[in-house]
Structure formats: C-alpha cells, structure tokens
Amino acid sequence: MVEERITDGRRIAQLLASEIDGREDGALERLEITDADRDVEPTADGARAYDVTAMGPSQSRADERIARVFVHESFARLAFETGSDAASTAAEALDLRVEEDETAVQPPAVAFVFVESGAAVKRATTVVERVVQSVAADSTHG
Secondary structure (H helix, E strand, O other): OOOOOOOOHHHHHHHHHHHHHHOOOHHHOOEEEEOOOOOOOOOOOOEEEEEEEEOOOOOOOOOEEEEEEEEOOOOEEEEEOOOHHHHHHHHHHOOOOEEEOOOOOOOOOOEEEEEOOHHHHHHHHHHHHHHHHHHHHHHHHO
C-alpha cells in the first residue's frame, strides 16, 4: 500500500502541533501551542498559525516563545528567533531546508526551518527539541 505524501501546509502545521503538544517527555514537556489561529488559511508569504512556547516552571520565570509557525500552500515554516543558531545546525543535520533572515541587522537573528511534508514533522520536532535544550543550557550558563 502506497501512502499519499502530505504536502498541504495547513495539515503539516497541524501534525507538527499535535507532535509537539502530545509529547510529555524530555525537553518538550514544557512546550505548549499558544495563540493558535484555528481559521488560518495558507498564503504565498505564509500566514501565522500558532506559536510554540516554553512555559516557565514558576511565576518567577516567564514563558518564552521558541518559534512561530506559518502555513504556506505546500509547506509549513518555523521561525526561530530564540536559539536560531541551534535551529540552523539541527535542521541542516536532519536534512531540512533552512534559511537565515537576510533582513536581520542585529541579533536576534531568525532561522527559518521548512517542513515540506508530513514525513518531515518528526525531524522538525527534533529541531524544536534541540532549540529548547540549547536555550536551557544558555540560561544556566548565562
């Protein structure tokens, strides 16, 4: 049986949200999908669908947006302002297309990671996980 390849940007973003929200282990346990636009429609430039937020472990530590997710006609795109270097490195190692924001003149730089099929969702989740680990390591050393 041949599975149909999922290349609908909105569906890919939904799968990614389910994967992130459904994980209760490791670095992903504190992540939540926030500010979701349930009626989002894909656009050529990408329409913001939701944010991926690390919830603060206590009131003394604020929640931190890890990425914003945008939907296009045939793919989803994650924009990492936090941990952009870790996102770029992880995405490249996992064979996901990554681009840097050419318009960023000062840090924080933005790394765009493209999720171009349903099959790439697990790899994109690993990128998110590595960014969370990097941000956590930076906060304990800085």
